Amino acid sequence: MTIYALSTGPGVSGVAIIRISGSEASNVIKQLTGREVPKPRLATLRKINNINTSELIDEGIILWFPGPESYTGEDMAEIHIHGGKAVILAVQNEISKMKKCKLAEPGEFTKLAFQNGKINLLKAESIADLISAETEIQRQQAVTIMKGKSSKTFNRLREKLLKLLSFLEAKIDFPDEELPEENLKKIKQESEDILNEINKILDDQKVGEIIREGFKIAIVGPTNAGKSSLLNNLSNRDVAIVSEIAGTTRDVVETHLNIDGYPVIISDTAGIRESKDEIERKGIKLSLKKAENADLKLVVIDAKSIDLSGFLNDLLRNDAILVINKSDLLKEKLDPEVSKFDHVLISLKENLNIDKLISKIKANLKNKFIKQEDILITRERHRQHLFQCAEHLKNFSDKNDKKDFDKAAEDLRLATRHLGMIVGKVDVEEILGSIFNDFCIGK
Numbered sequence: 446m447t448i449y450a451l452s453t454g455p456g457v458s459g460v461a462i463i464r465i466s467g468s469e470a471s472n473v474i475k476q477l478t479g480r481e482v483p484k485p486r487l488a489t490l491r492k493i494n495n496i497n498t499s500e501l502i503d504e505g506i507i508l509w510f511p512g513p514e515s516y517t518g519e520d521m522a523e524i525h526i527h528g529g530k531a532v533i534l535a536v537q538n539e540i541s542k543m544k545k546c547k548l549a550e551p552g553e554f555t556k557l558a559f560q561n562g563k564i565n566l567l568k569a570e571s572i573a574d575l576i577s578a579e580t581e582i583q584r585q586q587a588v589t590i591m592k593g594k595s596s597k598t599f600n601r602l603r604e605k606l607l608k609l610l611s612f613l614e615a616k617i618d619f620p621d622e623e624l625p626e627e628n629l630k631k632i633k634q635e636s637e638d639i640l641n642e643i644n645k646i647l648d649d650q651k652v653g654e655i656i657r658e659g660f661k662i663a664i665v666g667p668t669n670a671g672k673s674s675l676l677n678n679l680s681n682r683d684v685a686i687v688s689e690i691a692g693t694t695r696d697v698v699e700t701h702l703n704i705d706g707y708p709v710i711i712s713d714t715a716g717i718r719e720s721k722d723e724i725e726r727k728g729i730k731l732s733l734k735k736a737e738n739a740d741l742k743l744v745v746i747d748a749k750s751i752d753l754s755g756f757l758n759d760l761l762r763n764d765a766i767l768v769i770n771k772s773d774l775l776k777e778k779l780d781p782e783v784s785k786f787d788h789v790l791i792s793l794k795e796n797l798n799i800d801k802l803i804s805k806i807k808a809n810l811k812n813k814f815i816k817q818e819d820i821l822i823t824r825e826r827h828r829q830h831l832f833q834c835a836e837h838l839k840n841f842s843d844k845n846d847k848k849d850f851d852k853a854a855e856d857l858r859l860a861t862r863h864l865g866m867i868v869g870k871v872d873v874e875e876i877l878g879s880i881f882n883d884f885c886i887g888k
Contacts, residue, residue: 446545448548474522474524476496567590594821663739749775841853
């Protein structure tokens with residue numbers, strides 16, 4: 446089937462681009478314009494007409510990309526028209542009348558590019574990340590992955606494993622031939638080196654995923670401490686309902702912010718207290734879960750009633766800033782037990798020291814996002830495949846030591862497969878190719 450879709454954003458715009466890919470792409474252009482397709486990759490002004498009545502719809506630019514030298518690897522065209530809704534619908538309606546043409550599904554153009562070998566799976570994912578990037582650091586990370594650094598690393602490790610696997614496959618296929626002792630030592634050493642490199646990649650504090658998804662900040666604490674007011678202040682708008690009635694916030698309220706180029710998701714949570722209300726208890730349970738999963742906790746308390754016992758003490762143990770609100774009402778110095786925590790005195794009512802709190806948040810962000818050239822994992826999918834690869838390599842090492850080559854080879858094969866699944870490349874024939882390239886089997 447030939448697919449088509451609006452590639453620019455919906456709504457009124459100066460220019461809209463309709464993309465077409467497939468064997469019927471040239472026929473679509475011919476029928477819409479009444480002329481042959483233009484020269485490849487040369488912007489050409491054409492009249493775009495109704496295919497039945499020849500009534501003019503619009504005048505726009507046609508770009509022709511014959512396969513395989515196109516984004517999808519198939520014959521492909523782009524129609525650049527004026528971005529009015531009626532114009533876009535009229536052109537799409539004409540394309541829909543043609544045989545073997547259908548509206549594309551989400552991501553189908555990039556899926557075709559992957560299936561036709563134009564891009565690997567990591568690049569496909571990075572394209573999606575680049576489109577959805579809201580901050581500069583997200584854009585930079587997506588571009589880095591697009592340039593292929595991660596792909597090269599994972600493919601290099603995979604090729605090394607394929608090489609080791611070819612040695613074992615040869616040993617299994619020709620049991621009478623003894624593998625030299627130095628070869629066995631080499632297999633063991635290289636597999637351990639690969640395992641160490643994968644463990645090093647996994648030990649990245651999940652920075653890549655945090656950049657892609659956003660740094661999670663949870664505002665937690667007892668009722669009526671000013672949590673919702675703090676969320677509204679940081680967001681510069683009324684995101685959450687503010688009331689003097691305790692227990693107003695019962696669900697988690699989230700907002701996305703860009704703080705100095707860093708993507709941040711701030712969550713306001715239900716006030717934590719003993720409650721008989723079933724709905725409020727569920728909200729409190731969600732609050733504690735959000736705090737547990739947050740990268741940073743802003744523990745907000747009332748300066749008039751400071752009590753850090755119980756759950757508050759637990760929340761302040763790791764990755765937390767103690768925010769003491771209503772400091773304008775504080776008449777005594779802070780208790781030394783309170784001062785030992787990373788804290789800031791603020792007054793949301795008087796707008797005091799909010800800048801100090803923001804500075805602390807920024808410092809925490811910068812410490813977390815210290816520029817790392819070796820960020821390779823940006824999704825949980827990558828992490829799980831690497832983890833599984835490492836597990837199989839550990840099993841391989843144990844079985845290889847016992848010279849249980851058949852079972853060891855299976856673990857090595859599975860480790861190789863998990864690396865291949867990261868970049869979307871799994872091919873058993875490569876093992877055979879490696880065997881024939883490195884062994885004179887027919888000798």
